[in-house]
Amino acid sequence: MAEFWSNNDRGYRIRLQIDQTSQNIAGNSSQVRVRLSLHNNTYTFDGYNCSAYVDVNGQRLNWSGRPTMLSNNSTIMLIDQTITVGHNTDGTKSFGLSARFSGSGGWSPGTLTIGGNSFTLSTIPRSSSISVGAGTIGSAITINISRQSSSFKHTLRYHWGNKTGTIATNVDTSTTWTIPNDFANEIPNSTSGTGTIYVDTYSGSTKTGTQSVSFRADVPASMKPTFSNITLTDTNGVARGLLTGNNFLQIISNVQVTFNGASGSYGSSITGYRAEIVNRNQVTTSNGGRLGMMNFNGSATIRASVVDSRGRQSDTRDITINVIEYFSPILSFSAVRTRETPNIIRVVRNAKIAPITLSGSQKNVMTLTFKVAPLGSTSYTADNGSATGTFTTQHTLTNSAANMAGNYPANKSFTVIGTLADKFTSIEFSATVATESVVMSYDKDGRVAIGKVVEQGRAGSLDAAGDIYAGGIYFRSGQEIQNHALTKSNGFSIRKDNADFNTIKTSGFYVIGGNVSNHPNLKSTYYYLTVIQHDAANYCYQIAVDRNDGAIFSRVCENGTWRPWFTTKQKEVVLPRNDVITKDIALPFGMSGKLVRQNNVVTLTVERKPVTLGTPGEYKMMNEKIPAGFTPVTQTTLLLMHNAGTTIYPMSKLYLETNKDIRMTWSHSNYSIATGTLTYITNDPYP
Structure with a gap:
């Protein structure tokens, strides 16, 4: 109860009393008793016209009359009325109130007022609240309800994507609910989603309010793609x-x-x-x-x-x-004139193809053919003798002799080319058949041949079938004369354009130009090269002269490995670049990194800063490219770590391709900090 008093007029005062007598929970209202009374002290009156009213919650309660107040310290009850006051939707209610009494003058009171006051009613319990944890689609979760009255009942509803429905009705304080499997249809590109659960509170059949809570549900691991x-x-x-x-x-x-x-x-x-x-x-x-x-x-x-x-x-x-198993055809053969008939050539064949055996049956076919041309000519004629054949069940020939069908004069040399083919590829092998073997011969032009029939050369020339040995002042008896061509026949250097210095190991004098590789420096486009070979191609010595400035370089090949180039003046090794090059690189989704290169080693470090990835993708082409000078030798993968505070998200992958493309695989689009470092090898020229 609350009590309020007015001003004092010669001892006259009015009193306003407010009482909350009851509440209607379902109706969300309270019953309020309002009483207004007049009090005196030593002054009295009788037979005067008077009026009074009380304003409460926007409602006026009136009174009028001719009261009699003849005793000292007495009380007259003017208004005693109970009214209904509705509460706010949340169950709360406060309202203002005022009162006024007006007399007629004389011995009666003047104007007495009560104003500027308020009264707060007890809050009526309304809607209940709910709580729920994260769940998994297809599994049960528990929904807990905190109600404000033990008489309340509840209806639970859901909203998930485009789906709505009722979970349960007439619920007291909790219920379990199995999240339907088809909820996953609403999140086809994510492994989790968010929905809303609503609780409607009822007092009897009257709905008193609604509250809601968000909940998260994950797609279970069992929901994964399939293929037949x-x-x-x-x-x-x-x-x-x-x-x-x-x-x-x-x-x-x-x-x-x-x-x-x-x-x-x-x-x-x-x-x-x-x-x-x-x-x-x-x-x-x-x-x-x-x-x-x-x-x-x-x-x-x-x-x-x-x-x-x-x-x-x-x-x-x-x-x-x-x-x-499969291997390319293998072929070798020798071709010689028969002793009985020198015009007939006999070949001894060694051939092999992959048999490709399946269920005991050979699937491959071996085909062997020969063609012949006079030595030095490119006009070949097919020879279809017994040396030629197609073999469907046989895949190997070992020292297999057969005569060729053509007539090949004994005083001429011929080139024989054999071709071995299977179902997929072929290989050629060639042999030279010399003239008939004789001790010595000569012709009318003065050409002399030793160990063969005269066949080639100019008038007065010597055509020898083998090595030449001599003795005398300059040679020991039986000393072999050097037959290797160190230059062209006219004494000019041997020309080798667009050559790789590492492959020139045969003794000789060379001039090299064009697009050369593994040369001693980058100044010239032409070099003079002298090579001294020591008993095998893996041991030799090179001297290179720059045709522009005459600079001389030399190096040695030991057991197949080339040592560095030296200059005859500086005696220094021409070293590769060893300086450190750095470059900033733009990466997908606003990420950025720093490339550092020294020699052929590159380190890529991703700068630590926030990033929000787009819709998840697998091996997806990005717009960014790897700059020149930093391309990896093979596809290289950078693992990116992602975190937001102490929350660690799944890693993503950056693929650095050999064609400068950047591809990416990622499974989430959360806001996170991305970091990562990768070291790889490049063969790019220095940028």
Whole structure:
């Protein structure tokens, strides 16, 4: 109860009393008793017209009359009335109140007022609150209700994406709810989502209010993409025609992988494919992609999987394949004149092809052909003698002799070319058949031949079948004369343009120009080169002279390894660059990094700063490129760590490609700090 008094007029005062007598919870209202009374002290009156009123919560309660107040310290009750006051929607209520009494003058009171006061009613309990933890789609969660009255009942509802519905009715303080599987259809590109649960509070049949709470639900690991199987196709048509089933051919076959029946789960879509030859580092990431040439033989496993728009990977499927050994045809032969008939040439053949045996049957075919031309001529004629043949069951010839069909005069030399082919490729081997062997011969032009029939040379020339030995003043008896050409026949240097210095190991005098490599410096485009070879190509000595300024460089090859170039003046090694080069690089989604190169070693460091990734993707092409001078020798992967405070998110991957492309794989788009460092090798020229 609250009590308020007015001003004092000669001892007259009015008193206002406010009492909250009861509450209607369902009606959200209270019953309020309002009493206004007149009090005196020593002054009295009788028969005067008077009036009074009380204003409470916007409602006026009036009184009028001719009261009699003849006793000292007495009280007259003017108003005693109970009214209904409605509460606010949250159950609270405060209201202002005032009162006024007006007399007629004389012995009666004047004006008595009460104003500027308020009264607060007890809050009526209204809507209940709820709490719920994170859940997993397809599993049960518990919803807890904190109600303000033990008589309250509740209806629980949900809102998830485009889905709404009722969870339960007539609930007291808690209930369990299994999150429907089809909720996953609303989040096809994410592994978790957020929805809202509403609690409607009822007092009896009257709804007193509604509250809500957000909840998170994760897609269960069991909701992942699937595919029925894969089809393996040999893209080499010849091999495909020879072999059946999952049999393929070493080097020749290139397996194409087709994914069948690939499907996402509960709304997700297929975004990635992967098939690999296990432990062979041969991978394709596209449907219909190829695994590449298989340079091995025997049994192998192809493992396949798909990835959906949530970044979930399917179960893998393994298929066993059989890679049959294959090698290129191997051919060698000797060609000699027969002793009985020198005009007939006999070849002794050594040939071998890959048999490609399947179910005990040879699938490959060996074909051997020969063609002949006079020595020095390019006009070849096919020889279809017994040396030629097609072999369907035989894959090897060992020291197999056969005569050629043509007539090849004994006084002429010939070039014989044999071609060995199988179903896929061929190889050539050549041999020279000299003239008939004689001790010595000569012709009318004065040409002399030793160990052969005269065949070539100018008048007065010597045509020898073998090495030449001499003795005398300058040679010991039986000393072999040097027959190696150190220059051209006219004494000019041997010309070698666009050459690699590392490959010139034969003794001689050379002039080298054009686009050369492994030269001693970058000044000239032409060099004079002297090579001294020591008993094998792996041991030699080079002297190079720069034609522009005459600078002299030399180096030694020991056991196949070239030592550095030295100059004859400075005696210094011409070293590669060793300075440190740094460069800023732009990375995807606003990330940036620092490239540092020394020699051929590059370090990439990602600067630590906030980043928000876009929609998750798999091996996705980015707009940014690797700058020149920093391209990796092989595809290189940078692992990026992501965190927001103490929360660690899944890593993402940056792929640095050999063609300067940057690709990326990531599974979340959370705001995070990205960091990472990578070191790799480059063969780019210094930037």
